[in-house]
Amino acid sequence: MSVRVRFAPSPTGYLHIGAARTGLFNWLYARKVGGKFLLRIEDTDLQRSTEESTRSILEGLAWLGLDYDEELVFQSANADKHRAAALHLIESGRAYRDFTPKAERADKNVKQEIAERARVAASEGIDQRSNPYRDLSLAESNARAAAREPFAVRLRVPRAGRTQFADAVYGPQEREYAEIEDLVLLRSDGHPLYNLSVVCDDIEMSITDVIRGQDHLTNTHKQILIYEALGANVPRFAHLPLILAPNKAKLSKRKHGEVVSLTTYRDRGFVAAAFRNFLALLGWSPENSEQEVMSLDELIEQFSLEGIHRAPAIFNFNEHDPRQWTDQKALWMNAEYIRTMPLAELWPLIRAELEASGLWRESFETDERAWFERTVEAIRHRFFTLKDFSAQGRAYFADEFEFDEAAVAKNLKKEPRLKELLPALADKLEQVEPFNAETSEAALRAFADEAGVKAGLLINAARTALTGQAVGPSMFEVFDLIGRTRSARRLREAVRLI
RNA sequence: GGCCCGUUCGUCUAGGGGUUAGGACGUGGCCCUCUCAAGGCCAAAACACGAGUUCAAAUCUCGUACGGGCUACCA
Known part of the structure; x- marks a missing residue:
């Protein structure tokens, strides 16, 4: 069966660079093996999902050149199917209704609360299969449901055994059933939960290879249980190492701001190919090659799951230094593309x-x-x-441009004689015929000798007068590009800055 | 707390029993030069720690430390 992969971002906020990389790896893999790359928007969290975010994801992928095959899938459109699957699992005995009233959870410190609850459970030696409704007869369960008693649907995880799979990146994985709770498939309000939805959609879309972030590695065992309960084939899995902030914490919008947003790079003047190239090298490297600047075709040619690393990569930047607003290597890569494309x-x-x-x-x-x-x-x-x-x-x-203050101070203000020299130089240049790099250089050097100053003084002053900068290409090339008339005018106008 | 994953220069990484531990970014120096965050050359810079296996360990095993992930009627 031919390979089918998918990228399944949730539209909550902008497209995160980590997610973008996941998309890229999926795309590269699909293109490499001649498979299909599908896109699914996981918008089941109605509270947090926004249309704007979906648009930003689509824009980001388009910018990176990651075109998707087949129809775009919105997970929310499949909620009925997911519900039906859960109900079907009740019929087949692989899931059961849990009539326990829903426990309210404070939104704040969810993680801590969970850890705390788990700690207590562990110290008391709680059995994962202790739910009183687990063994309720189907008839009674149906009767209570018919009486409109609210219920959640839980997977009936077998008491003994283990799940196992071979991750293409992390190798063989296994987990005892005893360590997996009877996870909730359907909320008491009928809303299907993530693990169920992903599995159902991946089955429906005939996904053969699931390539996603390492944060899903342990969830995979639960999902395998759902695949098995549903009687479906389990796909291959490949988990990607996470991209971390410089302090090794998770890269997040709240803490790190726009540096993690893909659109930031587009808006700040990145060449898409350069950023894509940089992203490809975060957590992956080509085998038998030290080449880093790679065209899209080379990336596809070189890409393999075997080349993916296991250790997380740190995205190196310093929010207190404007020059290092993002990873230096990304900046270098962009410059490299700009000068060699x-x-x-x-x-x-x-x-x-x-x-x-x-x-x-x-x-x-x-x-x-x-x-x-x-x-x-x-x-x-x-x-x-x-x-x-x-x-x-x-x-x-353009003729209107800003003068860099440091350049003005260094190249114009520091030598008062330039007040006379610059207009005189303008006069000389106006007599040059033809006007080009060679002739303007000859004229300038001759004038410098005549005036008894170093050519460098005039060259640097002219650079600032003509471009507002202290740095730039060879000055005589600049004269040629700016042209005789504009050069002369700018030299004269610069006098007011001295 | 439990389970899982990871640890080579500051960062991205190569290397998977014998290497002067290689490359890239960044940093420093030199050269070029009319300037430069351009170009050229050079340099400093790493196997987390401890045991074990072995003639030989960055590489295999175990442990420790540290970091990360998951653990939810979130995704």
Whole structure:
């Protein structure tokens, strides 16, 4: 049977980078083995699920280029089927109605409460099968249900035995039934619970391989019990190591903010291919290769479940340092893509960025095309994100641009003679014919000799005058790109800054 | 508390009985140079700890420590 995998995020908040990576691995696996990659939105938690979140997930996947096969599935649409499955399990004796009144749970410290309850249960040696309704006859159970007495549905876990499966990443796993409680399948309000819903949907969607976060590793045993009760084939499982924050805590929206949101990367100027490449290397590495920068085709070609690690990966960033707002390697990867991508692929990304900041002109694609390409080639080598094209790169595309204060102080203010030198240099440049990198360099150097100053003084001053920056490409290349007229004008206008 | 999972440079990782423990990011230095968070070269930097098996352990076994996950009528 051909491979069918799925990515099943719940639409509560934005798409988390950990979830995005899970999606990516599923997608890579499907593409690698020629299987299907399905998408299912697990929106059964009506309280927390939002349409906006679903949209953000879809957008995020599209941005990463993870296209899905077949119809998008909304889990909430299958609730009736899940309920029917639970009821069917009562009929077949694999589940039972629990008429115990629902215990109220304080929303606050759920985890602690659970741990506490478990501790007490353990110290008292509680038997997981001690539910008084477990052995109620089906006839009586039916009668009480017919009398509209509320009930939850619990799986009747066998008293003796164990579940076992071979995880593709973590190896052989087994668990005694005695350690698994009679889990609730259906709430007393008729709402199907997670473990039931996933299993039902995965069966319905004919999922052959479940690739998901390690946080589900121990749940898997419960799910296997449900598969068996339902008489369905158990899929293969592969659990992925978690992505942790620098303090080794779980990466969370509340604690870590936008750095965990995939859309942040899109909005802050990441090239999707670069971020995807970075994500692929978090918890996976290619076998027999030390190559890290990989195209999508190479990623598909190299991908294998065997290459997935068992230890969690730390997503390294420092919220107190703007330069390290996200993982340094991710930033480097992005810069690497920006400076080495084929220009044709980078072009639309730059266009989108310039359009968004009002710097785009149609002529960049027609009359000024050659100039635009040369300019991009000249500046992209020191850019880290697409935002740099509209920020640091602004002066190449527009006449209004900001001057970096430090650059002004260092290259203009520190030498008062520049008040006279810059306009004089402008005069010289206006006489150069033709005007290009070589001739402007010759003119500038000759002028420096004449004026008795170092060429570097004029070069650095000109850089700041023309681009507002202290850093940039070779200055003579910049003269050429900005052009004679604009260069001369900017040199003269810079006098007011000295 | 119980069960499960994990632990190689600061971070991502290679390596699965014999290696000068390899690569990448970041860091430091040098070179280039008109500047730079560009490019080139170099360097510092790791097998959590303790036992055991073995001629030989980062690698296999056990234990300890630490971290994480699950343990719910959440997903």
